[in-house]
Amino acid sequence: MNSDTRNRILMTAMELFWEKGYHSTSVADILGRSQVHSGSLYHFFPGKQDVLVGVLEFYRDGIREQLLAPVWTGVDDPVERIFALLGGYRAHLVLTDCTYGCPIGSLALEIHEPDPKVRDLLAANFTNWSLAIEECLDAAQDRLGADLDRRALAEFVLTVMEGAIMQARTYRDLGYFDRNVAVLRSHFAMLERNRAGSSVRGESEDKRTWN
Amino acid sequence: MNSDTRNRILMTAMELFWEKGYHSTSVADILGRSQVHSGSLYHFFPGKQDVLVGVLEFYRDGIREQLLAPVWTGVDDPVERIFALLGGYRAHLVLTDCTYGCPIGSLALEIHEPDPKVRDLLAANFTNWSLAIEECLDAAQDRLGADLDRRALAEFVLTVMEGAIMQARTYRDLGYFDRNVAVLRSHFAMLERNRAGSSVRGESEDKRTWN
DNA sequence: AATACTTGATTGATCGATCAACCAAGTATT
DNA sequence: AATACTTGGTTGATCGATCAATCAAGTATT
Numbered sequence: 106m107n108s109d110t111r112n113r114i115l116m117t118a119m120e121l122f123w124e125k126g127y128h129s130t131s132v133a134d135i136l137g138r139s140q141v142h143s144g145s146l147y148h149f150f151p152g153k154q155d156v157l158v159g160v161l162e163f164y165r166d167g168i169r170e171q172l173l174a175p176v177w178t179g180v181d182d183p184v185e186r187i188f189a190l191l192g193g194y195r196a197h198l199v200l201t202d203c204t205y206g207c208p209i210g211s212l213a214l215e216i217h218e219p220d221p222k223v224r225d226l227l228a229a230n231f232t233n234w235s236l237a238i239e240e241c242l243d244a245a246q247d248r249l250g251a252d253l254d255r256r257a258l259a260e261f262v263l264t265v266m267e268g269a270i271m272q273a274r275t276y277r278d279l280g281y282f283d284r285n286v287a288v289l290r291s292h293f294a295m296l297e298r299n300r301a302g303s304s305v306r307g308e309s310e311d312k313r314t315w316n
Numbered sequence: 317m318n319s320d321t322r323n324r325i326l327m328t329a330m331e332l333f334w335e336k337g338y339h340s341t342s343v344a345d346i347l348g349r350s351q352v353h354s355g356s357l358y359h360f361f362p363g364k365q366d367v368l369v370g371v372l373e374f375y376r377d378g379i380r381e382q383l384l385a386p387v388w389t390g391v392d393d394p395v396e397r398i399f400a401l402l403g404g405y406r407a408h409l410v411l412t413d414c415t416y417g418c419p420i421g422s423l424a425l426e427i428h429e430p431d432p433k434v435r436d437l438l439a440a441n442f443t444n445w446s447l448a449i450e451e452c453l454d455a456a457q458d459r460l461g462a463d464l465d466r467r468a469l470a471e472f473v474l475t476v477m478e479g480a481i482m483q484a485r486t487y488r489d490l491g492y493f494d495r496n497v498a499v500l501r502s503h504f505a506m507l508e509r510n511r512a513g514s515s516v517r518g519e520s521e522d523k524r525t526w527n
Numbered sequence: 528a529a530t531a532c533t534t535g536a537t538t539g540a541t542c543g544a545t546c547a548a549c550c551a552a553g554t555a556t557t
Numbered sequence: 558a559a560t561a562c563t564t565g566g567t568t569g570a571t572c573g574a575t576c577a578a579t580c581a582a583g584t585a586t587t
Contacts, residue, residue: 128339213486214425217337257495264479275424284468295506
């Protein structure tokens with residue numbers, strides 16, 4: 106099992122999907138940049154979509170080591186870890202002149218009729234990401250309040266990350282990212298200040314607003 | 317100038333871009349569904365991308381009447397208007413079995429090398445949307461605090477909308493939308509409670525009934 | 528008659544995918 | 558130890574479909 110070729114395909118596809126998106130990346134693009142021949146690619150992958158599956162699996166399996174570990178070394182405070190992660194995305198934006206896009210978020214919005222396997226992998230990437238945030242929130246339970254809906258807030262942090270990048274990228278202006286993060290900061294500050302009753306409890310009391 | 321054909325092209329393209337995305341929609345798709353012939357389309361539009369420009373201009377010019385007016389009739393409270401708008405998106409998710417995606421957000425993440433004109437229109441759509449939110453925040457200035465960064469919070473609301481839809485759509489689960497909105501609710505609740513110049517501690521308020 | 532619009536066949540490029548042939552390193556058989 | 562056969566991978570020409578776009582000839586409108 107020569108996985109060198111397979112890996113080269115995967116890494117190249119990862120690059121290209123991030124640069125140009127899934128649909129705008131042709132199989133020929135992948136072949137050209139990875140110096141792999143058509144038949145070899147189809148030897149390892151049944152089709153283009155299975156390359157995407159491989160890429161998404163790679164992202165999913167690398168969240169801890171590739172994404173979190175680099176930005177969390179030296180950061181012990183659980184809340185600061187959350188904002189250190191957001192800082193990591195900010196660094197990507199800086200390095201790419203606000204061209205960076207979250208690869209998962211971009212794919213999630215680009216793929217309109219996702220194969221179940223693809224959709225599950227997108228969801229799994231989101232889940233692992235926000236679970237990592239939730240662990241931080243658990244560790245900061247005493248400061249944020251024990252009755253806080255930590256799952257909801259973890260998903261909210263993911264939302265802010267995705268939305269902040271989306272806007273910064275669209276406007277090509279880091280200010281949009283920073284302002285979004287600043288509001289999230291203020292949210293945490295308020296949580297810490299009056300932690301006794303400001304949490305998100307059940308949704309039942311809010312539901313009447315929607316209908 | 318027969319703009320019936322032009323409009324039919326525009327409306328059809330709008331539908332298809334929303335359903336399948338920009339790249340996955342072929343010119344032939346637009347021609348087929350709109351019952352327009354190839355030459356007619358290229359008579360009104362230099363190319364496919366210019367159809368996209370037309371669609372984005374249509375969205376931009378219709379935000380007030382098409383998007384806001386329907387969900388704001390009967391809602392006077394400025395803060396409730398914000399959540400009524402989010403409720404409108406929730407309704408779309410319900411109607412589409414959590415398949416709905418914000419057309420602007422999806423395009424913003426799908427188009428990786430945007431023509432300046434396209435990018436400007438995406439940005440203009442975001443700007444008009446968050447400006448409408450900002451007006452609500454201005455109107456609620458007394459309740460939220462005068463020193464609030466209302467622009468930042470308006471962009472934050474946009475972020476939450478986009479992120480909440482992204483997650484609900486990826487998971488095909490409305491709960492992700494609701495939890496995100498609930499956290500935003502709690503943010504507003506905390507803002508109202510801790511607003512500058514008010515004696516929060518003196519008030520004998522029931523913490524659980526802020527809405 | 529001039530302009531505006533429609534018709535639909537047609538272009539060349541590019542798309543994802545297939546295929547037979549080839550090859551080197553095992554493994555089994557004699 | 559020599560031979561036959563399998564496995565896992567590579568090569569690159571080639572397929573039909575589809576892509577966005579073109580264009581000459583037509584009809585309708587003014």
